[in-house]
Amino acid sequence: MNSPLSLFFGNRAAVIALACLAVITLLALGASLIYPQSPWKMVGAPFQPPAWGGHLMGTDMLGRDIAAGLVHGARVSLLIGLVSTAIALLIGVGIGAVAGYFGGLVDDILMRFTEVFQTIPSLIFAIVLVAIMGPSINSIVIAISVVSWPSVSRLVRAEFMTLRRREYVESSQVLGLPGWRIMLTDILPNAMAPVIVTATLMVATAILMESGLSFLGLGDPDMISWGYQIGAARTMLRAAWWMSFFPGVAIIITVLCLNLVGEGLSDALNPNLKRKKP
């Protein structure tokens, strides 16, 4: 029998993507070693194009090193992606689990609640939230979480509703185990596969959404992130292509890799069941 792990590692694209993500994560973690100086520091003349020996990815309008911004930005972008996904998962899994397990009126109320959140166009909602709280890394994370939990909650609810009728869950009921314990030990671990897959895609979506917010000028001014770099460089596309090109490529590669890993996980965790979610 093939274990999910070996299935995953049999998927070449997913493995390459995972390696890529590992490199990006390492770069992010080692940002202070590679570029010990603050990425905000003006280290050279403004608008220097990329050059070997000079600034690898050029400098921006204030003479800041794009490459330094890129590795420091990786930290923030990944952090925003991970933390907002974690929060969304917490809310989504919580609500979805309760709704799916208990069903009936509880389910009805929670799902109406979820529906309200899901109906509001997500980016508009996120923009409003960030604007109201003031653009900061916290408000961005909160806004992204708030708009992304409903899909998790629906997914988890569906899984719980299916698994709740599974015989091993009923067998635990028959053994007299309490509901919370059944949810935590019998249902949740078995519902995690699609949730993990969704989570990887959510990290990708969160990074994209952060870049969109930054593009609209709603990035955290204290934190350099990829979105912020693109947002700041968007008006200079013509004059200094490298300023938005490299962070743009960084986003594309990261999101691509996250998607590939997500797909790989999906295939590995559900070999018989192609997920319906793209």
Added chain:
Amino acid sequence: MRPMNVSSGQSSAAHPLLEVRGLTVALPEGADRSNAVEEISYQLHSGKITCIVGESGSGKSMTANAIMGLLPKPHVKVSAGQLLFNGSDLLARPDSEMRTVRGADISMIFQEPMTALNPLLTVGEQIAEVLCKNGPLPRKELRDRITKLLADMNLPEPETLQDSYPFRLSGGQRQRIMIAMALALNPKLLIADEPTTALDVTTQKQILHLIREQQKRHGMGVMFITHDFGVVAEIADHIVVMEKGEVVEEGSVEAVLNSPQHPYTRKLIAAVPTLDDHASTTPSEVPLLSVQNICKTFKTRSGMFTKKREVNALRSVSFDLHEGEIIGLVGESGSGKSTLARSVMQLSDIDSGKIAINGEQIGSLGQKLPSFIQFVFQDPYASLNPRRRIGSALTIGPIHHGVPKAEAISRAREMLDVVGLDASAMDRFPHEFSGGQRQRIGIARALTMQPRVLIADEAVSALDVSVQKQVLRLLEDIRLKMGIAILFVTHDLRVAATICHRLLVMRKGEIVEEGPTREIFENPKSEYTKSLLEAVPGKNWHKPVLEERV
């Protein structure tokens, strides 16, 4: 694309209709064996029904798919052998040619009528697809031909029925549609892959009858794949027994059924439960479990504007279960037998009625159930949490009920021993066990709670006959050793006959007949019971007494 013209005139006596010659179907790397079937040979003849019998994994369906040219590409392929259809090799034909053979010369019906039809097309449209294979037909003619086909299948109102979508039809009706589709172009060979396995006995009987009737009328050959010797006894002219990809025995129906030669065949036939086996016991006076007048109505949630629908699943059902007794709860699907079992177990709520355990009444859903009533589930693959070690699965219940951990563990080992498993199973995960073993674990789990009542819901339905027999024997052993009472829910009267002392026959939420097993079988009172008994496949076959070689 020239249609293959295999007229009956071409088939001479010299050729069997289909000859499987040295067929080997290779499985992809990483499968549990290298070949699905290995160098098998047998023949199918026109005008005869040949049953291919074997347990799951014997390779019987794979052969059918090979004949149809429908092996899952590209992983599974024929690596050797010939499939001679009227003397010419099907394997030598290109895909395009095979397509004209399929559905016209050779057609096939499947096990699951519920999923075998496209849900988005009317049945008429789906039959029309076959009829129009060789070119479009005028609308009127098409409808007439479909109407006639459906009428031939004894389907009601064939004129309007053809405009129905599959979901409106019952399983039996859908299987008739499938047969109509398969027979639309008068094939020479019909391959039926477990066509009745998913159906209730009475429906099964009708379908078997239909297949036989159509086979006779068209003089075609039928390759009938089944695992059930009862069915074989009903329908077969010729039998091919397969085990793990090999043909182990072949012969006429009398020869194989009544004097099987190969040990595997003998084992299988010995394991077949029949109505001839009757268990009996004298129950004690005090009922352990007493069910009185319980009612349950399923209501679809009524929306503001949608109509409410109600299904009476249980209509005032009452029975008593005594110590050391096995009661069989039998009935067809939808009879309410599972609902009843689950209600007793408080897995589903009841509307009214009383359930008393050991004279003590238990309340509504969610109230803590006395641990001495336990449940054995139907699907051994679904009833164990795949992420929990067996040891944990067996001890979590007792520990929760206050049994010290050490004691719970020793009790679990003991129970594993009772169900015939090694104590080393404790550290393993469910996926490391076979279906039969898992069902034993499921029973062991129930036993660790030291129950006095066991409710077994279709506990052996998903198992192969040989395994089924072992599990039934285990349950009987447990009853004898521990004095446990068992409520045994099953759709299979033959299984009920082997183990149950008393029977409750359910239909549409009501108990229509109740009494000692033998009495009911010998002298059924209700019409329904009679029809059920009548429909039991192979009821007229009195299997030979075979000593079992282990």
Added chain:
Amino acid sequence: MNRLSYLIGRLVKGVFVILAIGVLAFLVIRLVPGDPVAVIAGKSGAVDAEYMDNLRQKLGLDQPLVVQLGIFLKGLVQGDLGQSYRQGAPVSAIILERLPATLLLTLSASAISILLGVLAGAMAARRRGTWADSAIGTLALLFYATPLFWMGLMAILLFSLVLGWFPAFGMVSADMRYEGIRHVLDVLHHLIMPMTILGLFYMAVYARLTRASMLEVSEMDFVRTARAKGLPESYITRRHILRNALLPIITFAGIQAGHLIGGTVLIETVFGWPGIGRLAFDSLLQRDYPVLLGIFIVTSAMVVIFNILTDLLYTLVDPRIEVNK
């Protein structure tokens, strides 16, 4: 009749969802620290307290929050979304003026993304494992991973500046005063880029979804039945696989409506498209809360309606729904 009552039921539910969104949006927006009056007044220069008090009274901002909410909801039920702080005009009029542009953009983007996406996905599924499959898969992933606004900017550079094929901004050539068919062509000319860019992302999604869905359906029993009937493979793909594979796509089209409408904020900004996405962002910057609230409600209503339409479509495609639901 069944379908009609289903539709009415859905509409009633939708109205409740929209009311709930109204309350939610109202509360969220009123949580803004500070005083909108100061902002409105501050814009026009020096301000005195008396002027601000008058303004506050005029806008009803001196009432308790609950009363304000009540007034707002009462208006909402009557289709009155209040007055814009900034423009002084009724919010509903302001939004209605912008709505057609957004509808044109989102509907056309949905249409091409579904059409092309399903086609590409179907092709990938049929040619599974070939170069075409890989190419479609790679492209889809790439479109999926590229930020919308970035693609938009690149497209402007390439197609407006370098090639000069399409205008860089706006919905009409205001200086040309086109009429009739030429006006329509002019709008189409402006529409192509934003529609395609907005559509590309969803096209990628639909392509992947269609492929996955078709592969899943192709494993189903009835497809085996169709093969056993000896039907040609292309026919099976079209009539049996694709049709069933479209069901989850319809569901998804409903789910992603909100996402698509959100995406218009970015696209409308990049392409200067005069729709409500851009209006939302502008209103936010100007703290024109009544307009923002209105947009929340109108866009949510669009999502609800779109969902009802997809559900309805589902019932048309899938005969089982009527009974099962």
Added chain:
Amino acid sequence: MKLLKIVAALALTAQIANAAEPTEGGTLRLIAQPEPPMLMLGLNQQGPTQFVAGKIYEGLLRYGTDMSVLPGLAQSWTVSEDGLVYTFELQNDVVWHDGEPFSSKDVVFSLSKFLPEVHPRARGVMGHVKDITAKGANTVSIELNAPFPAFLQSFEVSSAPIVPAHIYEGTDYRSNAANETPIGTGPFKFDEWQRGSFIRLVKNDQYWQDGKPYLDEIVFNVVPDAASRAVAFETGKVDVLRGGDVEYFDVQRLAALPDAETTNAGWEFLSPITWIQFNLRNEPMNDVRFRKAVWHAIDREFIANAIWMGFADPADGPLPASSPFYKENLPAADYNPDKSRALLDEMGLTPDENGVRTTVRYLSLPYSETYIRMGEYIRQQLREIGIELEVTQTDVGGWAQSLGQWDYDMTVNLLYQYGDPALGVERAYVSSNLVKGSPSANVSGLDNPKIDKVLSEAGTATSTDERMKLYAEFQQTVVDEAYFGYLVRVNFPTVYKTKVRNLVGSAIGLNDTMADVWIAE
């Protein structure tokens, strides 16, 4: 600093006027950025509103690029000896866009009733007025309470737009339905506004200047994205870019296109100066040494050249060099971080282990990318000397609100001159304007009786020499005390297609009527 293709507008207009006769016809394509909230200039005076509505409405006077007073709706004017009575002679045969005749009645209504109620800046100016009377249909006489030499600078179209009395008198001005279809006397009439898309004005055939305007139409496109605006100009979809429409380095690039020109003229009336605004109420901004430390930490040349791409000049004081009251040789705010560190040391603000001496809040001004970038630069420079800025990013509304509520430590702000220090400058310095709620009041908390006195005398003195002396004293004081960190005087460059002629002809540049603008074939 790069050599720029900058031609003084006046020289250019003169040159072109000589070179060719104006051609009639054509559509001028402009960009309205951001989209104005309304076009009723009396009710709203935001930049875009001025830009668009400046073609519809007119004021009594206009001002040349040298700030000389030019006729507008008033063809001539006299000021009494004592500086108390101003008499305006109006143009003849002026009609409103709806065909009603224009008269002194409209002027009296606008100045005495309409504007004081809805126009904060005009209300301030009209506070000096004792009486306004119509002397016949074409003459208006205004009597002041006291001499106010800046009074004559207060009549350009955005400071005092003349609105039609027959439409507004006796109505609720703000909710008047006519606000949607503004009626003015200007050379262009409102035609169509597709919100979010474009505003179109058409030629006023009955304009009082014979033969003008030359253009048939003016279209203001709404293009929200700066990069798209640059592309729009490059692809010839718009003819003119205003300062701030595109990034400053894009200006350089676009100006270098073969068919494009650029000019810095047309901002003389506003002459904005950007500065670092300290909240003098809070520690440590209340310490002059801290403020000086900030001064010396910032390289104004860098800001002018790198951030404003040469389209700005370092500012050394509160008045623009173009002002007649400008004092030369103010002490230079030299870039010298060591000096800053010494000052901070002196204050006892010593660096901690991370090199941070103190942390203050910085409210980012989000007007454009350039301002945001300037904030980033300031933050980095202050970080170098150990002052850590905690940035609050917000939208313009939020910024204005925080500023109005005095809820900030430091921010960047810019101040318009409005022609005379008494009109534009004074308001940010005098204690009488310590009004909470308005971002354009004295929000820094500056309360210096000496400054109050000097400015009040300078505002009412009738002799120019006297005023120059007083304003010199004012300039010296605020620079010595470093109440504001003056950064740069911004030149908002206008880039336009060469074929557009006579584009900038007055001190309000593109906001003016454009009656003289024509397009060469």
